[in-house]
Amino acid sequence: MxxxxxxxxxxxxxxxxxxxxxxxxxxxxxxxxxxxxxxxxxxxxxxxxxxxxxxxxxxxxxxxxxxxxxxxxxxxxxxxxxxxxxxxxxxxxxxxxxxxxxxxxxxxxxxxxxxxxxxxxxxxxxxxxxxxxxxxxxxxxxxxDTATADVPRQALMRLRQTYRAGDTDLSWTRLTGWRIQLAAILDTLDPAEVRSVTVDGAEDSPSTLLLAAWLTRCLAVPVTMAHADAGRGMRSVRLRRDAGDIVLSRPVGDIASLYQQGRPIQHIPLPRRSDQDCLAEELRRLDPDEVFGDVVTNGLPLTDLKAVLPSDR
The missing domain is CATH 3.40.50 (Rossmann fold)
Structure with a gap:
């Protein structure tokens, strides 16, 4: 009605x-x-x-x-x-x-x-x-949702500067699947084995920068970026180790592939998240998202923005 x-x-x-x-x-x-x-x-x-x-x-x-x-x-x-x-x-x-x-x-x-x-x-x-x-x-x-701003990078940096407990952003919520899979991978190895990380994602996606900042906080190792085409979101994360790299890759579609030295390739569901999925997740909690707050306020300043994202156009 x-x-x-x-x-x-x-x-x-x-x-x-x-x-x-x-x-x-x-x-x-x-x-x-x-x-x-x-x-x-x-x-x-x-x-x-x-x-x-x-x-x-x-x-x-x-x-x-x-x-x-x-x-x-x-x-x-x-x-x-x-x-x-x-x-x-x-x-x-x-x-x-x-x-x-x-x-x-x-x-x-x-x-x-x-x-x-x-x-x-x-x-x-x-x-x-x-x-x-x-x-x-x-x-x-x-x-x-900094991804919908005219200049997403500037919107994310402004959010970092003005962050208060209770703030959140859907660019972070879209990363939930990636963070779950990466956390599961890190649980199977000694994080000290990871020498560096490369995050491959769209240059206009705040999610790319937020994932790099999260990994910086988790691992305390150098995190660099490889840029995919604009508008294509996250593509892959490579964990570099002396024992062989680990790569979680989702170039297209909703299925990711996990490559590990000496193991068969694993195919993992990793769908792109809709606004309603992200909104439903955010409504599940009414307390501040402390991990997001830490990544925004402490993780982003550790990231070399010039290396991570190109100059604003």
Whole structure:
């Protein structure tokens, strides 16, 4: 069910939500958090699809702030989605213009679930300092995606400089499969045997740099980069040892190959992760991701950026 409310206020939207709940059309009980999505009109439907799929694991109220023209007259249109149009959640989409085109706590305050954690996701155009933004100040977790920035490298470096506990980035979450497989490999050998590491990934992917920084923190050995074509993501990691290199490679598709000296090649599922997969993972935890915080604040400064990534264009 989709209900459109033109030229409205969030108080009226909240009253309509209560009416629907009392009528049995919306069940707020069982919602475990409020997910706020701040984006522009071009990305609203993609963001809602990802959030709806993620809500199957984490029933929540989804509030989408679709920024409009700040120079237009102040107005607010809303849309309520429930039932089959809202996954395992209820969805409120706010299209604001004028003073309502800027994300703010006051705009969505009446729609927040009482006594429930708040997560904010910026699929694009995250604020310069997420934790200091109007929405970031009320959130338990703040999710950005530096891969969608105009210059991903600059966005990741800004995140390093402004990081606060509770911040996370989907460029890190996309690495979960790689980190699991590499951790399993390292469990089978003495990490002291590793002399150096080469990470091969797209030059425009923050995930490439984050994986290099993570390995730097894990192994305390030189980590260098080999660049794949832009837009192709992670391709391989080579661990150099005197006893023979170990290579985890996924040049195409969703199957990786593990090469080890004197052993048969192993084929390992390593699918590319969708936004909904990454979002669902981030919603599983509401405490700060301490490993991500350490990699961003301590791992990235140890990385030779000139060697890792080319100059910005």
């Amino acid at each position: 989709i209900i459109d409310l033109k030229d409205t206020t969030t108080s009226r939207v909240a009253k309509e939500m209560n009416r629907l709940r009392e009528a049995g059309g919306v069940v707020a009980l069982g919602r475990v958090l409020t997910l706020i999505i701040s984006t522009s009109g071009d990305y609203v439907e993609h963001s809602i699809r990802a959030a709806n799929l993620a809500s199957r694991e984490h029933p929540c109220r989804i509030i989408v702030i679709a920024a409009g023209d700040p120079d237009a007259p102040t107005a607010l249109d809303a849309q309520i989605r429930v039932g089959g149009d809202a996954g395992a959640s209820d969805v409120v989409v706010l299209h604001g213009s004028g003073s309502n085109a800027v994300e703010s706590e006051s705009l969505i305050g009446a729609l927040l679930l009482p006594d429930a954690p708040i997560v904010v996701w910026w699929p694009h155009d995250a604020p310069a300092v997420p934790a200091d933004s109007s929405l970031g100040r009320i959130a338990h977790r703040r999710i950005t």
